[in-house]
Amino acid sequence: xxxxxxxxxxxxxxxxxxxxxxxxxxxxxxxxxxxxxxxxxxxxxxxxxxxxxxxxxxxxxxxxxxxxxxxxxxxxxxxxxxxxxxxxxxxxxxxxxxxxxxxxxxxxxxxxxxxxxxxxxxxxxxxxxxxx
Amino acid sequence: xxxxxxxxxxxxxxxxxxxxxxxxxxxxxxxxxxxxxxxxxxxxxxxxxxxxxxxxxxxxxxxxxxxxxxxxxxxxxxxxxxxxxxxxxxxxxxxxxxxxxxxxxxxxxxxxxxxxxxxxxxxxxxxxxxxxxxxxxxxxxxxxxxxxxxxxxxxxxxxxxxxxxxxxxxxxxxxxxxxxxxxxxxxxxxxxxxxxxxxxxxxxxxxxxxxxxxxxxxxxxxxxxxxxxxxxxxx
Numbered sequence: 001x002x003x004x005x006x007x008x009x010x011x012x013x014x015x016x017x018x019x020x021x022x023x024x025x026x027x028x029x030x031x032x033x034x035x036x037x038x039x040x041x042x043x044x045x046x047x048x049x050x051x052x053x054x055x056x057x058x059x060x061x062x063x064x065x066x067x068x069x070x071x072x073x074x075x076x077x078x079x080x081x082x083x084x085x086x087x088x089x090x091x092x093x094x095x096x097x098x099x100x101x102x103x104x105x106x107x108x109x110x111x112x113x114x115x116x117x118x119x120x121x122x123x124x125x126x127x128x129x130x131x132x
Numbered sequence: 133x134x135x136x137x138x139x140x141x142x143x144x145x146x147x148x149x150x151x152x153x154x155x156x157x158x159x160x161x162x163x164x165x166x167x168x169x170x171x172x173x174x175x176x177x178x179x180x181x182x183x184x185x186x187x188x189x190x191x192x193x194x195x196x197x198x199x200x201x202x203x204x205x206x207x208x209x210x211x212x213x214x215x216x217x218x219x220x221x222x223x224x225x226x227x228x229x230x231x232x233x234x235x236x237x238x239x240x241x242x243x244x245x246x247x248x249x250x251x252x253x254x255x256x257x258x259x260x261x262x263x264x265x266x267x268x269x270x271x272x273x274x275x276x277x278x279x280x281x282x283x284x285x286x287x288x289x290x291x292x293x294x295x296x297x298x299x300x301x302x303x304x305x306x307x308x309x310x311x312x313x314x315x316x317x318x319x320x321x322x323x324x325x326x327x328x329x330x331x332x333x334x335x336x337x338x339x340x341x342x343x344x345x346x347x348x349x350x351x352x353x354x355x356x357x358x359x360x361x362x363x364x365x366x367x
Contacts, residue, residue, distance in 0.1 A: 069273050
C-alpha cells in the first residue's frame with residue numbers, strides 16, 4: 001500500500017469515508033473511487049455499474065468493484081439519479097487503477113439535494129480521517 | 133514475509149464452528165459484519181469450519197461452469213448457494229478446512245490486495261508444514277501444487293469489513309470438483325494435502341483437521357498481526 005503522504009488526493013473534489021470522490025459541476029456530480037481505494041484494492045478486474053435512471057439515497061450501495069478474488073461495494077456519496085455511467089469500464093476496468101479521477105470515473109449523478117455535497121470531506125478532513 | 137503487510141495489532145475472536153451448513157455459516161458472518169458496521173469498536177471474528185457438500189457461486193456467477201443439471205445435485209443432496217464474494221464457482225465439503233475472517237481491514241490497516249495475498253500465505257505455510265510445496269500463479273489466484281489446485285480465496289468487502297475467506301483441501305473427496313470448472317477455469321485438476329502427501333511419500337497418510345486448524349490460527353496471527361481470543365461455545 002502507498003504511504004498516506006504519497007496518495008494523489010486532488011484539492012478540488014470531495015471525499016467520503018468509504019474512499020469515493022465526488023466533483024460537482026452545477027447539480028451534476030461525477031463520482032469515482034480515490035487513489036487510496038484503488039491502491040489498496042489492487043488490480044481491478046470488473047466494475048458493476050448501475051443503470052442510467054436508477055435513483056439512490058446517500059450511502060446506498062450503487063455498484064461494486066471486483067479486484068482479484070474480492071468484491072467491494074460502492075456507496076453513494078449523495079442522493080440522486082444516475083444520468084451517466086462510464087461504459088469504458090466494461091472493457092477496461094483497469095482505468096480505475098490507472099486514472100481514478102479522470103478516465104476512471106464511475107457514475108454521474110443528478111443531485112437531488114445540493115446541500116449534501118457540502119457535507120462531504122475536503123482533502124484535509126479526509127487525510128485526518130485516514131491518519132486517525 | 134510478508135513484510136508488505138504492516139498492519140496494526142488487533143484482537144480477534146476465534147471460533148471453531150466444526151461441521152456447519154454453508155448458509156448458517158454465512159448468516160453468522162453477515163450478522164457479525166452488520167454488527168461491526170453499526171459499531172466499529174466491536175471485535176473482529178475468525179471462524180474455522182467444514183461444510184457439508186455445497187456448490188457456491190461468486191458475485192459474477194459461475195453456474196455456467198456447473199457441468200451437471202440441478203436435479204443431479206438435488207439427487208445427491210448437494211445445495212447450491214449464490215454469494216456476493218469474488219471469484220467463480222467452487223465446491224466445499226467435509227475434509228476441507230475453511231477459514232472465514234470477519235475483519236475490519238480499515239482499522240487493521242490491511243489493503244484488500246494484501247489481505248488476499250496473506251490468506252494465500254496462510255494456506256501456503258500450512259501446506260509446507262505438511263511437506264507439500266505450494267506455488268502461486270499471478271494470473272490464477274489461489275494456491276497450487278504444480279499444476280493442481282489445492283486452495284482457494286474469495287472475499288466480499290462492505291465498508292472495509294471482510295466476509296468469506298479461504299478454503300484448503302485437506303482430505304476431502306475431490307469427485308464433485310469434476311462436475312465443475314473450478315473458479316471458472318477449464319481442465320483444472322484439484323488436489324488435497326493428503327493426496328499430495330500420498331503421492332510424495334507413497335503411503336496412506338491422515339492429516340488431522342485439528343492440526344490444520346491450529347496452523348491456520350497461528351499463521352493468521354503472524355501474517356496479519358493479530359492476537360486470538362478463543363471462543364469455546366458452539367455457534
